[in-house]
Amino acid sequence: MNTQVSPPGPADAVGFWIDDAGHQAWLADQSDSQLAFFAASAGTAPGFRLLDRAGATLGSNVQELHTTTRLIHAYSLGHLRGYQGATRIIDQGMAYLVSHHKDPVHGGYFWALSDNGVHDPRKLAYGHVFVLLAAASAKMAGHPDADALLADIADILDRRFWEEEAGLFRDEWNRDWTPFSTYRGMNANMHGVEALLAAYEATGEALFLNRAGRILDFFVHQIAPANGWRLPEHYTARWQIDRAYAGNHMFRPAGTTPGHAFEFGRLALQHWDLACRPANGAPKAARQLIERALADAWLPDGGLAYTLDFDGAVADGSRFWWPVTEAIGAISALIVMDRRAEDEIWYRRLWGFANAHFIDHAKGGWFPAIDDKDDPTSSIFTGKPDIYHSLQACLLPLSGRLSRLALAAN
Numbered sequence: 001m002n003t004q005v006s007p008p009g010p011a012d013a014v015g016f017w018i019d020d021a022g023h024q025a026w027l028a029d030q031s032d033s034q035l036a037f038f039a040a041s042a043g044t045a046p047g048f049r050l051l052d053r054a055g056a057t058l059g060s061n062v063q064e065l066h067t068t069t070r071l072i073h074a075y076s077l078g079h080l081r082g083y084q085g086a087t088r089i090i091d092q093g094m095a096y097l098v099s100h101h102k103d104p105v106h107g108g109y110f111w112a113l114s115d116n117g118v119h120d121p122r123k124l125a126y127g128h129v130f131v132l133l134a135a136a137s138a139k140m141a142g143h144p145d146a147d148a149l150l151a152d153i154a155d156i157l158d159r160r161f162w163e164e165e166a167g168l169f170r171d172e173w174n175r176d177w178t179p180f181s182t183y184r185g186m187n188a189n190m191h192g193v194e195a196l197l198a199a200y201e202a203t204g205e206a207l208f209l210n211r212a213g214r215i216l217d218f219f220v221h222q223i224a225p226a227n228g229w230r231l232p233e234h235y236t237a238r239w240q241i242d243r244a245y246a247g248n249h250m251f252r253p254a255g256t257t258p259g260h261a262f263e264f265g266r267l268a269l270q271h272w273d274l275a276c277r278p279a280n281g282a283p284k285a286a287r288q289l290i291e292r293a294l295a296d297a298w299l300p301d302g303g304l305a306y307t308l309d310f311d312g313a314v315a316d317g318s319r320f321w322w323p324v325t326e327a328i329g330a331i332s333a334l335i336v337m338d339r340r341a342e343d344e345i346w347y348r349r350l351w352g353f354a355n356a357h358f359i360d361h362a363k364g365g366w367f368p369a370i371d372d373k374d375d376p377t378s379s380i381f382t383g384k385p386d387i388y389h390s391l392q393a394c395l396l397p398l399s400g401r402l403s404r405l406a407l408a409a410n
Contacts, residue, residue, distance in 0.1 A: 008351035016335055016344050017351070018397045030359070031394040035078045035086070037364030038387040041071060042089050047096045047113065052383040053376070054363055060382075061115045065101055065127035068093055069134035070388035076137035077395060090138060094145050097131065106176050108156050121175035125161045125188035126251065129169070129195040132157060136198035150199065157192075166239055167214030182237035187251065189215050190260055193267045200274060201403060212271050220268045220285050229292035230256045230312060231264060243310060250380050253307045255315045258293035259323030262330035265289040266396075269333045273402040283337060290330045294346060297323065302353045303370065318379060321358045321366045324350055325393035332397035347397075354393070366390045 009023035017023040040055050041048040048071055049057035072093035079086035101109045103121070111127050112120035131153040139146035160177060161169045169192045174180050196212035199205070223241075224231055233256060234245035246254035265286040272282035296312040297304040303319035304327060331347045334340070357374055358366045368381035 008355045009348065011348075016339060017347060018332060018335060018400055024398060027394045027398040031078075031081070031391055031398070032083060033364055034366075034387050034391050034394070035075065035083050037384075038071070038074070039085060039089060042092050045115075046092075047100060048093065050383055050385070051365070053360070053365075053367070055365070055384075058383050062112055062119050063096075063114070064112045064120075065109055065124075066130045067386055068096060068101060069127070069130035070386050072097075072134035073130075073137040074387045074391050076134075076141040076143070077391065079141040081395075086141075090141060090143055093134070094138060094143060094149065097134070097149065098145070101131075103175065108160065108173075108177070109153075110175075122180075123160070123173040123175065123177065125157075125169045125171045126185075126191060128153060128157055128161060129188060129192040132195035133191070133198050136195065136202040139202040150203070154199070162211070166218075167211070168218060168239065169215070183245075183247075184235040184237060184239055185252065186219060186231060186233045186235070187257075187260065189219065190264055190267070193271070194263070197267065197270055197274060209271070209274060212267075213275065216264075216268050216271055216282075220264055220289065221281070224261075224264075224285065224289055227310070228312065229261075229288045230296070230308065230310065231261050231289070232256055232310065233260070249316075253316065255310060256308045256312075257306070257323075258297035258304060258308060259306075259320075259326045261289045261293035262323065262326040265293075266326075266330040266333045269337055270402050286330075287334060290327075290334065294327065301372075301374075303357070318369060319357075320369050320381070321354070322368075322389040324354050324358065325366075325389040328354070328393045329396040333402055335397075336400060336402055358390075360384075 008026060009017035009020055013020050037055055038051065040051055040057065043049050043057055047063045048068060050060060052058050072090055075086040075089040079090060097109065100113050103110055108123040109128060109131055110118050110120065111122045111124050135146055135150035135153055139150060160173065163170050169189050171183050171185050171188055172181055193212045193215050196208045200208035219231060232241045232243065233252065234242045236242050268282045268286040272278065296308050299305055299317060299319065304323040305314040305316065306318040306320055306323065307316040309315050328350045331343055331350065334343045335347060357370050360367055365384040367376035368385055369377050369379055371377040
């Protein structure tokens with residue numbers, strides 16, 4: 001693990017950092033450092049454990065579905081890049097999904113487990129689309145159980161979550177597939193696009209690409225332009241914006257979340273690329289989403305606000321690591337598509353801020369939040385939550401491509 005504070009790229013470099021061999025080497029080193037740090041998540045238990053700032057396991061034994069699946073995804077990308085030791089973690093995660101997360105009675109996957117059994121039996125679209133992402137990533141990595149997992153989760157998403165008339169995923173069920181709310185949300189659908197595109201890259205099945213396109217059409221081409229290129233998070237059962245909704249502050253904060261606008265913008269470009277670049281306005285829409293989020297959320301002292309009001313005013317100015325990582329991925333996609341000097345300025349600014357404030361050069365991994373004095377802090381996140389966002393911040397620009405899973409093989 002590199003413990004030296006290395007610059008993200010040569011400050012005086014002309015052109016674009018993603019073309020610079022020194023920056024590419026730094027990104028590769030950062031990705032390997034993160035894979036080494038989070039390998040401790042595997043431990044000796046059947047599932048995974050969350051880590052504290054130093055990389056030791058936390059006392060909590062609750063394991064949520066998105067954490068299990070993101071580790072499978074991350075180490076599948078690591079395997080494709082040749083990272084030694086990735087296979088053991090993929091194997092452990094794939095086995096744990098089937099032996100523990102999967103509901104043997106009603107099908108589907110439990111949201112949360114503990115050493116005592118099922119901790120939260122709900123069936124959430126947010127968690128299930130990450131199962132699809134894990135299956136697609138594992139398939140690209142050549143895992144022998146990936147095809148069976150992919151077939152199972154694709155069937156569940158189709159029968160239980162996909163709403164054909166709307167062209168969107170519904171959000172949540174009880175364990176026995178009885179409904180417990182009428183909530184509809186953007187977050188599960190955004191990650192649904194991510195997973196569907198990964199599944200398309202892994203299988204070539206057009207249904208995955210087409211459904212991703214329908215979700216993107218609703219949020220990026222209808223909702224965003226009608227709302228000043230900001231994306232409301234929460235919706236009613238009939239897919240009307242619910243401006244009064246406020247739920248779990250980690251997964252369903254009130255208002256708009258600029259970090260999700262970065263993700264949606266990048267995914268719109270990925271879909272456009274995989275769909276052979278149709279003349280559907282996706283590049284312009286993606287740029288407007290990304291630029292609007294940067295303009296609204298970049299704070300005077302640096303970093304990005306967590307949430308905004310519907311008019312773009314800062315609602316929660318907490319500075320978390322993950323919006324910065326997603327902004328890096330989004331800007332790198334714009335640079336790959338259409339190289340502009342103003343994008344490079346943002347790319348260097350974002351990496352400079354991340355390097356100075358979020359990357360833990362001494363211990364490894366990224367700090368999840370900083371306070372108003374720029375010191376690491378804890379708020380809604382404990383320890384170092386996971387590898388998913390920060391690893392992709394390194395791999396997306398390193399690939400020089402818009403496609404997602406193929407990036408790891410470059």
